[in-house]
Amino acid sequence: MNQATSVDVKTLAEGLARADRSCVANALNLIDDKRPGAHEQALQLLTAIDGERLNQGGHLIGITGPPGAGKSSLLSALLERWCHRGLQVAVLAVDPSSPKTGGALLGDRLRMSAAGQHKNLFIRSLASRQQLGGLAPEVWPMSRALLAGYDLVLVETVGVGQSEIDVANIVDTTVYVVQPASGDSIQFLKSGIMEVPDIMVVNKSDLGSIATKAANELTQVLHRSEQHTAWQRPVCKLSARDREGIDALEEALKAHRDHLRAQNSLTSGRMQQQVAYIIRQLNDEFGSHGIKKLGGSKQIAAHCQSLHGTGQMLASYNAWVEELRR
């Protein structure tokens, strides 16, 4: 198989920090690249941007929920505001791949940036590429690369199969969007993903009383389940179409981020995401056998955590890879 072309990692890293469009695009291409040689370079890149910024800067937000709930429309409403205020915003939009052919149709860019083009907005669509509907493994490192230069990084994914749980595992704040159709809140309860959302959204409030009813039901259910937790998960009733109720969602997003910071869990959460990613990568390449050789996933996690903040975590991952290959 042909080798990946070698890139100047340092220039890319600097470009990422500046949100230089061309560098951002190339960095994402590199992370996506499965050719021999690309992987190492991608890791070098991720190592090069590691540091303060990735530990506690920006806000990584996941938006998930059933098909057609209005996730992209809601994103559009948020993007409009943020871009208008001059914030740098990046979006990773994940669409399902055909399980049979691997092909995918990606087409949400304009639905999301209806307000027109913004020089401070970057959207990359991605196919899920997973047989069982989970999240593509590239999403986490991509979101991390974007965090280097963007104030807000959003991941949109259709909540089918594994993906809503996957996305919750890689972001700071998970927003779960439902439509007010009757039975949806019950569906939500049944689906066993109660733990996923940090913020619940009932979209299409313009449809009237069914939206109010759905929001009330969900509020009851959520609050019953978390009387003792520090974060009371809000239920935002809004209309992405009519741009109603977006303020409250924005407030909730900010509040959740502040909450994470106050609890010191923004940084630790990000660290856990990184550790999980490393373990998954090792597992994908070397299987449980490889993990065992390195002393098991607990051991690996502990070692990684001890390196946290030193910028050495990915370097030691590289060392493990070398070791296992030998």
Next chain:
Amino acid sequence: MSKPKDRPWLLRTYSGHSSARASNELYRANLAKGQTGLSVAFDLPTQTGYDPDHPLARGEVGKVGVPISHLDDMDVLFDQLPLDQMNTSMTINAVAAWMLALYIALAERRGVDPAKLSGTTQNDIVKEYLSRGTHIFPPGPSLRLIVDTITYSVPNVPKWNPTNICSYHLQEAGATPVQELAYALSTAMMVLDAVRKSGQIPEQDFPNVVGRLSFFVNAGIRFVEECCKMRAFTQMWDNITRERYGVEDAKKRRFRYGVQVNSLGLTEQQPENNVQRIVLEMLAVVLSKDARARAVQLPAWNEALGLPRPWDQQWSLRIQQVMAFETDLLEYDDILDGSPVIVDKVQELVDGANEEIARVAEQGGVLAGIESGYMKQALVKSHAERLRAIERNELTIVGVNKYTETAESPLTTSGDGGIMKVDDAVEQQHIDAIVAFRASRDNKKVGEALARLKQVAQGSDNIMPASIACAHAGVTTGEWAGALREVFGEYRAPTGIDISGQHGGDENLESALRERVAKTGEELGRPIKLLVAKPGLDGHSNGAEQIAVKARELGMEVVYEGIRLTPQQIVAAAQEEGVHMVGLSVLSGSHGAMAEMVLDGLREVGLGELPVTMGGIIPDNEHEALKRSGIAAIYTPKDSDLNAIMAEMVDLTRSHNKLKVFGAL
């Protein structure tokens, strides 16, 4: 001699290009040749509410129709044509209320009573979202504009057909006869319901509204079935108007329709065969007296090559005249009555249509079916199935997948390539003219008229009086639409290409291609990612949709965002998405300008090397120049083999990435 012959239908030719002056000359020449009605084709900037000097109009001014920006343009277009004696059909939709306002204002300027005007504004937004693509506003406000034109015209311009519900364009986007019946009739009911709900028409006058609703229908090559479709329409409409709207007067229940026959099936290969197709398709809509068309316009033999010249249009007009005046068709009562075969076939279509009408209603009606993408997906799917049937040689198209050998055609060897080409210089002339026009008028009056228009738009008064006032004040098309854009916002319709599953192509070829795509993806390090894009105002989406669907079926990751993108949006998408290739699709004649703008944009962001292909209506004699400017490959309708196109696209990606090419399939 037995009884006198029936009166023939209105004989029309859909035309307009370059300028109001040039189009007026064409209309007068056509009328002199025996044409009995006018059918105006507007250019795309006019149809989408932009003046010639708007950045989005670039490359499109005067290309596929006439640009009409203000009352003086309208005056020139109808120079020496007495409005009270004309029957004028205008293919205009999002800005229909405005064009009707200009026409009424022109009548007033000339001292003609608007009550004497007769003709049609197409004014059907549903098929714009589903097929035709010149919509501007979201569904709600669009429907309101339709209701306003109807409620204004019925009392004030009583011989006008304010809306013309179209199934024509649905067939051109792949619809089956059942889908045509179901979606057109559902739309008609939606419009009538909305008029009734608006409360603008007293209940006792409602039958007049029903009586003014007309239709625009297609007729394809399966002419027996198509003839039955017309009978089905007639029967179903009679039922609907009686039962749903309680119309007693049988005359007001008549299914009045005009026709343009099928053009999607007209081929670039052996184009002379299109003449036989056109004749047979026409037969379908005139044969059955009880379901005969009121007006007919025919495409020309060179439909798939480019715009028709006056001689090409004359040939098509003569087809109608031979049918009407030489044959004995108009001497008989309905010759199909009493045929059990026809009765059965009509019933089958009626049953199928009723089922689909119920399905649309179940999902919340037509507008919900637009917004969810349900109806558009249904069309994309039908079209894909048609193309796959041709691919498997189950559907015969003479000259395309059978009997392909041919002698050289003298029709296409003339110096002009057998088509009309609009001079690129007209665009600048219109830009200069509109700038001068704006400087010469009373801008204070214009400002006031527009302010009033916006106020009406925000409220619930009828939009027509304020629009007619705008017309007299010298407001332009771009200003009228711009004001309403501010109030109503704009709308992008679903693309419909997210249809699931396979569509039955040639399994051997497809799996060979799938392997090539997968192998190339491995060698590139990630799956082939293709951007399919439609730059400019062009609404012809079929080609782009089918390329996108096929590419996905073969395993590519395809980015497609629908019609009417700016070159800047396309460049941004190419960069942000990290695609391996860009495929542009342009059928509106603006391919030269669009290629230049996209290629320049790509170079500016350092993607000058990215392979860019282009498909659509691109005359042979322009290929070389396009390739020199940087277009890697060009496809036109004669490249109807989608698998062959895909094989080439894979190889282009490969050679661009220095991989060995596979060669032809």
